[in-house]
Amino acid sequence: MGADLIVEVALRHDRSEWSRIVPELCGGDAELEALVRALLAHYDRPDSPLPEGPYPVTLGPFTLDRELGAGAHGKVYLARRASLDGFVALKLLRPGPGMSEFVEQVRREAGRARRIPSAHVVPVFDAGRIEGGPFYVEMAVCADPDEESPGSIRIGRSLREAQPGLDPGEAARLVEDLARAVHAAHRTGIVHGDVKPENVLLTPETHRVMLADFGIATSLAVSVAPESAPIGTVAYMAPEQWRDRRAPSPSSDVYTLGGTLYFLLSGVAPHAGREVGADAPPRPLPASVPPRLREIVQRALAPRPEDRPASAAALADELRRFRALEPTWHDRRSVSRRVLLFARRHARELAAVAVVLALLLPLFVAGYRFFAGRVGELAAGEARLHGRIQTLDRSRADLERDVARLEGAAESKQKELARTESRLQQLPRLEQALGAAKEEAARSEAALAQRDAEAREAALRVAALEAQVAAVREALADAQSRERAAREDGATREAVARQDAGRALGERDEARRRLSDAEARLRTLERELRERDAALAVARAAEREALRRAAALAPAPGTK
Structure with a gap:
């Protein structure tokens, strides 16, 4: 042992x-x-004397430069460790029962606290007992470099000391950072158990908060306090700890964060009467505190844990929203408050818009009147133009119908002309047949000349026949001339018909008259062709009769 x-x-x-x-x-x-x-x-020794100066004082491996503060369990000194070149905060504890167990607990908590990912936590380096002296807890010192004295530092002070000079916005910012540090500790598995202004340090230049004594208050209470005693500081303790003696929890840390903000806004602890046996609820905050911030504090100090923010991060977000003029938990339940916050967030933009509107409104009114008159004129002109367009549409529809009719008539006439051309193309075959008949007649005449001697008796008849043949030839020549004239006339009529068909769209009545003339001429041509065919048939019959007669009149061989 x-x-x-x-x-x-x-x-x-x-x-x-x-x-x-x-x-x-x-x-x-x-x-x-x-x-x-x-x-x-x-x-x-009941007073357990701790170093009080004059400084510096050497105590074991530490050199104490000066005292930084004192509490119920000991004093805090600015010290140097002989093996290190730098300052540390050394907390010397007053003697009491259970110190060995407490030191071991602090060492375990210090190892866990060093893993908290937050710049707002004072790390604990070591804990133990100085040989022949008191127990100690070695922590990082909360300070800023002293720019006026290189190599020196300016020590921070607690929030209790800094409270008189803080405005509500700055207090909300400090507790927001503090809540984020507590949430980082909760995620690591550490509950602080004694958040209060005395355990929060504020750097003098950068105004950065740093939460100290992580796990130390809880460890000390567990080690040296009776089992029925509550853990923490009674003036800031959550109701479930004070009444029911429950252990510290993340929800109780949220309550103590709300109590710390309450102190920064009012200058008193939320439950200062507990130290004299009273347990009255926190008094209302001063009227100078913004109502939205009062609501956040009241919610954090709710008697029931389930009515508080769900976590320290949620409390930090509420404080951020308050400072950024964004809707908080209470604001989101009122449309008018959300609109008012929007107007406050965008006050400059809305003011600029109002100025622009004030400048542009007269121009807009004048322009509106001018354009209203122009719009009326344009509307009347548009109505007139619309009437004209409708008239043109009707005319175009009528024209399209007329064009369609004329195109149909022209197409029918073109078909008739095609039939006429096909008939005219048959004329060369008729001329060829006529040439063959001429050749046959010539041969017949030669045969008649040979047999003339034998057909003296038929001379008169032959002469008559020749006269008839001449008449036939004259008729044939006349038919040929008429045929050529008909062909020329047909070509002319075809050209005229095509020209008439091209002008049919614009000269409908003239086209109809010309088409009627063409039809009459075609009927005349057909009649003439029929007369010519009949004359040719008569000529051929006469020629055949002449040949027959010539043959009949030809003398027999051997006759003179």
Whole structure:
């Protein structure tokens, strides 16, 4: 059994029993018994003197430069460790029972606190006991470099000391950063248990908050306090801790964050009366505190944990929204408040728009009147133009119908002309047949000349026949001339018909007259062709009769 444990057991008994308990616990070990008695002599001094100056004071491996503050469990000093070149904050604890267990607990909590991802947490480096002296907790010092004295630092102060000079907006900013640090600790699995202005430090130049004593208050309470005693500072403690003696939780840390903000806004702790046995609810905040910020504080100090913000991060977000003029938990339940906040956030833009509108409104009114008159004129002109367009549309529809009719008539006439051309193309075949008939007639004449001698008796008849043949030839020549004239006339009529068909769209009546003339001429041509065919048939018949007669009149062979 170690000396610290023996001391702790002895401290739980009356001092008159130490002479009996210590030898029994040491088991006859004289050296151990001497050490235990020396430790008990240290604890036997009720005032437990801690260094008070003049400074610097050397205590074990530390050199104390000056005292930074004091609390119920000890004092905090600005110190230097001999093996390090730099300052640390050294908290020396007053002696009491359970210190060994407390130091081990602090060491465990310090290892976990170093993993908190936040720049607003004061890291704990070590905890233990100075040989022959008090227990200590070594922490980082909260300070800024002193620009006026290179190599020196300016020590921060607690929020309790800084409270008189803070306005509501700055207080909200500091507690917002503080809440984010507490939330980072909760995510690491650490509950602070004693958030209050005295445990929050503020750097002098950068105005950065740093939360100290992470896990130390809880560890100390668990180690040295009775089981029925609440853990934390009663003036800031959540109701469930004060009434029901519950252990610290993330929700109770949210409550103490709200209590810290309450102190910064009012200058008093939310439950200052608990120290004298009273437990009245927090008094209303001063009227100078913005109503939206009062609502946030009241919600954080709700008696029931379920009525508070769900986490320290939620409280930090509410404070951010308050400072940014964005809707908070209470604002989101009112449309008018959201509109008012929007107007406040965009006050400059809305003011600029109002100025622009004020400048442009007269121009807009004048322009509106001018354009209204122009629009009326344009509307009347548009109505007239619309009437004209409708008239033109009707005319175009009539023209399209006339064109369609003329195109149909022209197409029919073109078909008739095509039929006429096909008939005219047959004329060369008729001329060829006529040439063959001429050749046959010539041969007949030659045969008649040979047989003339034998057909003296038929001379007169032959002469008559020749006269008839001449008449036929004259008729044939006349038919040929008429045929050529008909062909020329047909070509002319075709050209005229085509020209008439091209002008049919614009000269409908003239086309109809010309088409009627063409039809009459075609009928005349057909009649003439029929007369010519009949004349040709008569000529051929006469020629055949002449040949027959010539053959009949030809003399027989051997006759003279």
